[in-house]
Amino acid sequence: MSEPRIVYNEGYLDEQTKRVVRRALLKGVAIPGFQVPFASREVPMPRGWGTGGVQVTAAVLGPDDTLKVIDQGADDTTNAVSIRQFFEKVAGSRSTTSTVEATVIQTRHRIPETPLVEGQIIVFQVPIPEPLRFLEPRETETRRLHALEEYGLMYVKLYEDIARYGHIAKTYDYPVRVNGRYVMAPSPTPSFDNPKMHQSPALQLFGAGREKRIYAVPPYTDVASLGFEDFPFEPQRFTQPCEICGSEGVYLDEVIIDDAGGAMYVCSDTDHCERTAAARAGGVQVVASASALRASVQQPGGSAPPVAERSRAAAELPPVGARRGAAAGLKRPQQPAEPGRAERDARGRELAEPLLSVTGAGHRYGDRFGCRDVSFDLWPGEVLAGVGESGSGKSTLLGMLSQRLTVDEGSIRYRHGDDLVELSSLSEREIRRLWRTEWGFVHQNAADGLRMHVSAGGNVGEPLMANGARHYGRIREQAAQWLERVEIPRERMDETPATFAGGMRQRVQIARNRVFGPRLVFMDEPTSGLDVSVQARLLDLIRSLVADLGLAVVIVTHDLAVARLISHRTRVMKDGGVIESGLTDRVLDDPQAAYTQLLVSSILQG
Structure with a gap:
């Protein structure tokens, strides 16, 4: 008696792999628009032919299904025919070129013109699932932005389009917000197809094989294309009819x-x-x-x-030219309010209590402290300088105060509302909200604090967009006002910081950190590497902003002249500890510690 013939596994993928994909799909349906990681498998076709879409199709396709494959709208391309024949062979399912007859539609970058109906599944092939990637390449950061629902960055690209072309020029892979929560890349479908996704009766599944991501939009789910109040989303339009069938209003x-x-x-x-x-x-x-x-x-x-x-x-x-x-x-609004005036009045009422209170704080690198036993109070409108040689713990202190580094001993409390709140008790979401709304950070290297290939106006406007501003004209006007305030003319606001000199980059960074009206600004060697004349102008700018707006500033520097020019109090650091502190004039004119005397004398001898 002959052995029974081994039947090839239905749909090419083994059942265990199908379960993995289906579990990811169920998570995607439960959390619309969320990118679910999955263990992508190798399939017998080149990358770029839709390996993610093929795996999703294989996981949902059954022998009673009818499959349609679309390649850029066409049914007869090599890609479409090959995938259709592949599933006919390995899944035993019927195939069709009719949208009406299909139960499963695998598509490369188009949604059919014939409206989809309940019971149909459309599977999108996705090359790059992350909509934030081209402005934020760090995957750890993009995941954090999705988790904390911080999507101001997506509007920066739209802002840049309007500033350059006079309208939103993105015509494909146009970002959408799904169910009022996650921002999603709808694969490189043309923006013409975006409205078809909203409240579609069909189940929409997205597979990115190379990136190992799956996401979904359940039937009858809100899908809103992003836009500004004064420049809303508008899909592509075609004025002429099809020259074969005469259809109008189609892609x-x-x-x-x-x-x-x-x-x-x-x-x-x-x-x-x-x-x-x-x-x-x-x-x-x-x-x-x-x-x-x-x-x-x-x-x-x-x-x-x-x-x-x-x-x-x-x-x-x-x-456009x-x-x-x-x-x-753009016309200026009549009688524009001076940025920060209301905040300045409010801060005047807070002078009775410190804004920041540090007690015995320290940060550990392994078994060694980079900074320890630091204590001080910082008041609104006060500038505190930390000075010392390289490796003295200045930058560690700044990172600890701004919560970029952990506080391993002691405490740091910040006046949030009416109370002094222990910063270590706040969640990551609450700390990042402080970064967006109440804290600024000016980096030593401007490239760390700016997006070098986004325009100066886009860089300054980004914090406003991160805080919910959605009116392009007002965002642009505020950005222009602050750039002028830091001595960058309006006619250069559409140039990128990559084309600016070092001093101009730092001024853009200062404008970016002031436009949203913070109460506290951290500065890490802001004048390092700049010419003396440029340093003087930048320090004059910082001093005037502090005086006019009542900012509290913590600045670290190795340059005692910088500390003398702009700080009220100075703390001298060495080997991670504070060895002398007091009013700046007293510390620099009458140093008590031997190390401080050495620092001052080295400047005098130089």
């Missing part, structure tokens, strides 16, 4: 038809095009196109402003 591809560059525009969705052409030839009523669906399903948050209103907003921007001087086209 069109440009097809070059001769060597002279002649072109025709045809439906990207070949199934829709063929059915529409056949129906019209037979005099049959044509199925409603996706444009009718978009008209009937309104985006969350209400409709876009009237065309005339949007035109007026766009008219305030400079023409005048990119460098884009700020000149």
